[in-house]
Amino acid sequence: MDMTTAPGEDARPILSLRNINMTFGGVRALKNVSFEVMPGEVHCLAGENGSGKSTLIKVITGVYRPAAGAEIVFDGAAVSSMTPGIAQSLGIQVIWQDLALFPEMTVAENIAFQTLSGARPRFVRYPAIRKIAEDALARLGVTLDVDRPLKDFAIAQRQIVAIARALVGEARIVFMDEPTASLTQSETDHLLAIVHTLSASGVAVVFVSHRLAEVLEISSRLTVLRDGALVGVYPVEGMTQSRITELMTGRTFDQSVRAHDISRNPVVLSVQGLSRPGEFRDISFELRRGETLGITGLLGSGRTELALTLFGMRQPAAGTITLEGKAVRFASNRQAIAAGVAYLSEDRLALGLNQPQSIADNLVMASLNRILSGRLISPTKKRALVSRWIADLGVKIGQQEDAISTLSGGNQQRVAIAKWLATDPKVLILDSPTVGVDVGARAGIFEIVARLAEAGLAIILISDEVPEVYFNADRVLHMEKGRMAGWHDPRATTLKDIEAAVYA
Amino acid sequence: MNALATRFNAIFGADMAGPFAALAAVLIVFGLASPQFFTAATFGSVAFQLPELGILTLAMLLPILTGGLNLAITFTANMAGLTLAWVLQANGGADAGPGAFLLGSLLALGVGAASGLVMGLVIAFTRAHPILVSLSMMIFLRGLGEFLTRGGDISGFPGFIAPIGHGSLLGIPVPLLILIACVLACHVLLSRSKLGFSTYMIGSNIESARYSGINTRKVLVLVYMLSGAIAAVAGIIMLARFNSVRIGHGESYLLITVLACFLGGINPFGGFGRVLPVFVALVVLQLLSSGLNLLGANQHLATAVWGILLIVVMVLRWASAKFIKLTK
Numbered sequence: 001m002d003m004t005t006a007p008g009e010d011a012r013p014i015l016s017l018r019n020i021n022m023t024f025g026g027v028r029a030l031k032n033v034s035f036e037v038m039p040g041e042v043h044c045l046a047g048e049n050g051s052g053k054s055t056l057i058k059v060i061t062g063v064y065r066p067a068a069g070a071e072i073v074f075d076g077a078a079v080s081s082m083t084p085g086i087a088q089s090l091g092i093q094v095i096w097q098d099l100a101l102f103p104e105m106t107v108a109e110n111i112a113f114q115t116l117s118g119a120r121p122r123f124v125r126y127p128a129i130r131k132i133a134e135d136a137l138a139r140l141g142v143t144l145d146v147d148r149p150l151k152d153f154a155i156a157q158r159q160i161v162a163i164a165r166a167l168v169g170e171a172r173i174v175f176m177d178e179p180t181a182s183l184t185q186s187e188t189d190h191l192l193a194i195v196h197t198l199s200a201s202g203v204a205v206v207f208v209s210h211r212l213a214e215v216l217e218i219s220s221r222l223t224v225l226r227d228g229a230l231v232g233v234y235p236v237e238g239m240t241q242s243r244i245t246e247l248m249t250g251r252t253f254d255q256s257v258r259a260h261d262i263s264r265n266p267v268v269l270s271v272q273g274l275s276r277p278g279e280f281r282d283i284s285f286e287l288r289r290g291e292t293l294g295i296t297g298l299l300g301s302g303r304t305e306l307a308l309t310l311f312g313m314r315q316p317a318a319g320t321i322t323l324e325g326k327a328v329r330f331a332s333n334r335q336a337i338a339a340g341v342a343y344l345s346e347d348r349l350a351l352g353l354n355q356p357q358s359i360a361d362n363l364v365m366a367s368l369n370r371i372l373s374g375r376l377i378s379p380t381k382k383r384a385l386v387s388r389w390i391a392d393l394g395v396k397i398g399q400q401e402d403a404i405s406t407l408s409g410g411n412q413q414r415v416a417i418a419k420w421l422a423t424d425p426k427v428l429i430l431d432s433p434t435v436g437v438d439v440g441a442r443a444g445i446f447e448i449v450a451r452l453a454e455a456g457l458a459i460i461l462i463s464d465e466v467p468e469v470y471f472n473a474d475r476v477l478h479m480e481k482g483r484m485a486g487w488h489d490p491r492a493t494t495l496k497d498i499e500a501a502v503y504a
Numbered sequence: 505m506n507a508l509a510t511r512f513n514a515i516f517g518a519d520m521a522g523p524f525a526a527l528a529a530v531l532i533v534f535g536l537a538s539p540q541f542f543t544a545a546t547f548g549s550v551a552f553q554l555p556e557l558g559i560l561t562l563a564m565l566l567p568i569l570t571g572g573l574n575l576a577i578t579f580t581a582n583m584a585g586l587t588l589a590w591v592l593q594a595n596g597g598a599d600a601g602p603g604a605f606l607l608g609s610l611l612a613l614g615v616g617a618a619s620g621l622v623m624g625l626v627i628a629f630t631r632a633h634p635i636l637v638s639l640s641m642m643i644f645l646r647g648l649g650e651f652l653t654r655g656g657d658i659s660g661f662p663g664f665i666a667p668i669g670h671g672s673l674l675g676i677p678v679p680l681l682i683l684i685a686c687v688l689a690c691h692v693l694l695s696r697s698k699l700g701f702s703t704y705m706i707g708s709n710i711e712s713a714r715y716s717g718i719n720t721r722k723v724l725v726l727v728y729m730l731s732g733a734i735a736a737v738a739g740i741i742m743l744a745r746f747n748s749v750r751i752g753h754g755e756s757y758l759l760i761t762v763l764a765c766f767l768g769g770i771n772p773f774g775g776f777g778r779v780l781p782v783f784v785a786l787v788v789l790q791l792l793s794s795g796l797n798l799l800g801a802n803q804h805l806a807t808a809v810w811g812i813l814l815i816v817v818m819v820l821r822w823a824s825a826k827f828i829k830l831t832k
Contacts, residue, residue, distance in 0.1 A: 313715075332719075333714075333715070333717050334717045334719060337717040343715070345715055350709070350711060350712065351711050351712050351715045352712065352715070353712060354705055354708055354709045354712040354713065354716075355708075355709065355712075356708045356709070356775060356776070357704065357705065357708055357709075357775070361701070361704070361705065365705060365713070365716040365718070366716040366717050368698050368701060369698075372698070375697065376692070376696040376697060377696050377697065377698065377701060419716070423717075
């Protein structure tokens with residue numbers, strides 16, 4: 001292997017894909033996509049959530065099998081059918097956002113994991129494992145105590161462990177899925193330095209991300225996907241952040257700030273000094289009628305934990321919650337729902353909706369008492385309630401009895417919102433409502449949010465995408481490590497300023 | 505043909521097609537094979553044998569729908585039967601009055617529900633696996649029953665109890681009437697009540713049900729209590745039919761009830777399935793066994809045929825799912 005090849009005209013790509021098509025249950029996730037990586041280059045694969053980035057990686061690593069006609073060429077040799085095993089033996093490594101490490105095992109065991117696995121029973125030789133781990137870390141210019149369990153380390157260090165593991169697997173291309181999503185600025189800088197080292201040693205690195213500022217600094221080329229199709233491949237030189245956003249979303253940035261003055265509206269929810277050890281501390285705010293309060297912050301900022309506490313699924317250790325002037329203490333979310341608090345979960349697949357069950361059953365799940373006649377559920381009332389909300393929120397469905405999993409992400413989310421609106425809430429907490437929703441359908445979700453706020457509903461909008469809260473909320477609360485880090489008024493600040501504060 | 509299928513599905517539901525097809529097949533095959541099959545005697549024997557298995561199957565069905573299982577149903581049934589038997593004995597044995605029977609029956613239902621309550625509480629609060637929890641309850645009840653009865657029978661009950669096991673009302677066997685009442689009650693419970701709705705939701709995703717404000721623990725406890733109480737009904741019928749109670753009665757029914765649920769289209773992992781197809785599936789199983797009996801086949805062979813039937817059903821289901829996918 002030529003370790004010094006620099007990306008150039010005459011170099012042969014280490015990996016090249018052509019005619020990649022992928023369909024899931026009628027939805028075309030990838031449409032005729034092609035993709036190319038040169039040896040040793042730092043490449044950026046950009047696209048919004050749902051644009052097909054993850055699907056493409058799963059095709060490359062053999063997790064998904066693309067439709068007939070696909071061509072995958074690795075280092076000049078065609079790969080007729082990729083499997084995870086082949087991908088690994090070729091040196092294609094992926095570092096997923098969740099890192100896929102073993103928290104209870106030591107750093108050494110995590111790094112040397114692949115040399116440990118195998119069908120034949122063998123004794124584990126710990127000195128050898130430590131050596132492998134220390135060598136891999138040394139290549140990255142990092143020292144860690146390899147005998148300590150991984151759970152002792154912060155997320156940034158765990159990421160380094162994941163990279164070291166990829167190196168042990170003789171990596172030639174490393175994909176990094178949203179590698180900077182949960183890192184601070186200095187941790188990100190450190191990561192970028194490591195990427196530099198990797199690239200210099202001939203390993204190609206592909207960043208998969210929708211937040212590009214820092215990544216752009218060291219990438220040479222950029223591939224943009226939108227709605228499962230290739231938008232184009234561009235040299236990074238001369239690219240601007242706004243041009244990339246334009247390429248990713250397919251529209252010029254004409255979004256305007258929706259924030260308006262709500263300070264004269266009556267207070268619906270008031271939170272004073274709310275704390276839960278290890279999750280969040282001393283949170284105080286007021287939420288007014290018709291207000292959309294945005295809460296943003298990185299992973300681990302305590303946003304979701306705070307929401308679950310307001311929703312009664314966790315109990316605060318200190319502080320008070322006042323709903324419409326009355327102090328409340330919810331023992332369960334049933335009490336919260338009855339009092340008028342609704343919570344749309346960030347995890348629509350596992351918690352927000354009951355995927356195998358029907359659209360109708362999902363929609364009425366939280367408001368069964370409204371469709372009873374006597375002690376029994378009235379099929380007529382149920383049908384009427386479902387029809388009303390389906391029409392009201394513009395959900396596109398076939399039959400009410402179809403499983404909700406047959407709907408697109410955007411339509412599923414509309415049903416999930418309808419489920420909570422049917423409970424007649426006073427406060428609606430939306431936790432990352434656009435996760436897994438197609439780019440085109442997101443605007444529709446936020447139009448619903450705006451309409452609900454206009455009708456007087458008090459809304460808490462949680463998102464780790466700063467632009468979402470910037471454009472759609474009246475005020476933005478920035479949380480960091482469980483504390484309130486600052487308030488921002490979208491009418492008085494720029495998106496850049498808030499992003500700088502959040503990703504600092 | 506297609507229009508016919510659509511009409512059928514509209515009236516009975518798509519999940520009835522399989523059980524009805526099996527019913528038709530059994531009737532045709534045995535009708536041709538044995539001239540005595542279509543006689544009152546055949547259907548009489550089916551009508552008297554079906555209820556115990558049928559009611560026990562209902563007791564199994566409810567926990568399965570929540571994604572669980574109740575392996576203690578037969579021993580719960582007999583423990584309830586023993587409760588009734590002791591109350592009768594304490595009140596004069598064969599001379600006991602209807603009051604003693606009523607009291608004993610209520611206590612029997614209470615014992616059944618209590619067995620379910622304990623399992624339900626453990627499952628709901630510790631999240632222990634229902635197989636292990638109900639298996640422990642099953643072993644506990646068997647051991648307790650054998651200890652209390654020293655492994656023997658209790659018999660000698662007043663004559664007025666016999667009709668519950670052997671009598672007929674307007675030409676319909678009383679146990680069959682009790683079964684039909686239980687089937688209808690379970691049908692309404694599952695299709696129309698909040699508890700039934702929650703049972704399905706918990707079965708396919710308990711966490712999403714909890715996030716939607718369903719009291720998942722309460723539902724689990726109630727479902728296991730109901731399961732235990734229904735098993736107790738089966739216990740009372742067995743007492744009346746055999747005129748005796750033994751802790752090991754009907755032990756072989758246990759796994760058959762699981763299979764009957766499966767044959768009736770209940771999702772073995774919970775969340776989906778209805779009572780009526782299960783009822784038809786039970787009739788098929790019983791007709792099959794009675795029909796083979798009529799042909800002079802060995803009783804054990806009949807059991808073997810049940811096993812074959814279930815394997816065939818699994819393969820056919822796979823094949824029809826494949827066919828539907830292809831034609832779409």
